[in-house]
Amino acid sequence: MKNGKNPTRRQKAAIKAAGFNPDNWLVFMKYGSELHIIHRNTGTTKIIDI
Structure with a gap:
């Protein structure tokens, strides 16, 4: 999994x-x-629509 970036x-x-x-x-x-x-602390992933 790729590293997350700041939104x-x-x-x-x-x-x-x-x-x-x-x-x-x-x-x-x-x-x-x-x-x-992806959540910063728990690593939980979510998918949201823009």
Whole structure:
């Protein structure tokens, strides 16, 4: 799995709109209209639509 990167401003807004705290999540893949995010501490992955 690739290393996560800090989300951009637009990605932070999408993460927040999905109900997550953007400070706790990293973006490890952007595929089409999906963001694949990974939690900083637990390693849990989620897929959200932009």
